[in-house]
Amino acid sequence: MRLETGSERLEGSSDSRWRAATPAGAWIESLDDSDVHPLLACYLERREELVRYFRVRLRSEEAAQDLVQDIYLKITPPPAAPIDNPAAYLYRLGTNLMLDRIKTQRRAGQRDAQWRGAGGPSATDWETADEPRADDALAARQRLAQIVAVVNDLPPAVQEAFRLHKLEGLNHAETAAAMGVSRSSVEKYIMTSLKRIVAKVGR
Template identity: 30%
Template sequence: MHDFPVAECDIARRQQTLTALYSDHHSWLHGWLRKKLGCSQHAADLAQDAFVRVLLLAEPHNIQEPRAFLATTAGRLLIDGARRRKIEKAYMQALAIQYEDAGMPDPATIHVALQALERIALMLAGLSDKSREAFLLSRLDGLTYSEIAAQLQVSSSTVKNYISSALVHCYHTLHGADPL
């Protein structure tokens, strides 16, 4: 029998799993990322971010293939970073055009707007290409369903289905519910 409660055993097991995972695979992941990125510092940052994601897992001991898991996690972080930079660049270009004469907004306003744009981009990333395009044409460009149907070369009822599924997806994303 153990002298400490089960919860302490679970915590100790979790710590052992995480320590072993880090010590066994950190150098490998850093080297893998360094080869991909050509920058040791950026690779180190991404490796740390990947391990932070592992720390957030409920049951890290269930990872069957640690290197595959870490490579996939790091790859997703690379994609997220590229998406974030693309959004930031587009927003900054739009701001430069809009505020050419009046001057740029303060950095805090820019930061809040970039965070909102990033959340919207992540939310829309889960949609099919056609649903996302129909939704954006409707919400941003103000096109009618028939105008969208003509542009996408589909029926108006298909556009209605695209937008309905986009709205349901957005609702579930915002409210943390599982999509049906």
Template identity: 35%
Template sequence: MPGRWAVENEQNCAEGLTAVLAAQRTQLLRFFTSRTGSEAEAEDVVQEIWLHVARADTGPVANPMAFLYRTGMNIVVDRVRERQRRIRREQGWSATVVEHRGGEATDESPSPYDVVEGRDQAAHLAKAIDALPPGAARVFRRHKLDGLSHAEVAAEFGISRSAVEKHIAVALRHLRQAIER
């Protein structure tokens, strides 16, 4: 447990750095404005320095201005790195979700209306598949939905490849008529 002298010494160091920070605020703002290119960002950096000094457990500092400059430059570097990470993350997201046409960013994802319409069409198609004649339905499902070749479907059901083709033709004709209605 720290003694009373250690606690008072830490408070004096923090108060001393805060006093130097207050006295040299204008100089620090000028310095960080030249480093960041923005007065607003320089204000933010100086504010973060103040927060750092207020909560830091530092002992006596031999050169308070050097300490404040170094603390501020660490903050600037952290901000630059964070900005670069954010830009890379946003570019990665943008590259996968947004398409650029004529210099303009366009979102190619379907609209909510298109999503609902697509679901309705899928439900309508599923009902149409369920309404197929039994032989055509079995062959159609195995070939088109399960991905088996005509030869594999023919072997599975013990029918000729020609019969598979006829069942597929019947199924497609029924589905076309159901979709057109």
């Protein structure tokens, strides 16, 4: 990859603005091609693509920009071990960062809900009004625990494909990009996981 400099930079692109406006971008532009680690080179080539990808997932331009910046911070300095597929590594890293953020936000929301509910209905109210719903919730939790147990016994690649596709909502192509495998492999992984769940838990 050849880095852009001076008049060769595309005016108005978010990538060029990022390079010009941030110390990280300015530092990268000061390097010769031979000085750039393949992972950093891949990041530069795919930065705008990464922003678009995570903007769809997060439904926020600002959140996507922040996440992609966090990816850069995670790969600087680059890992010492060689990386066979830098693009897949970046997507997987970004996905993990995104999931960490979602989990943090979810925990914060749960704490807020508990706080707001501190003055809620009495125990008697719950017993008289919500007893059937409590039974349904218990059954749902038990079924979920069974599914989790089945998935945890699957091979790692099948587990990851199931998590990305079924839990995080990525389509097959996006899951394949995040994992660095072919789309047909993802389809096979998903089918394997679903067959195992149906066999162990039922439909």
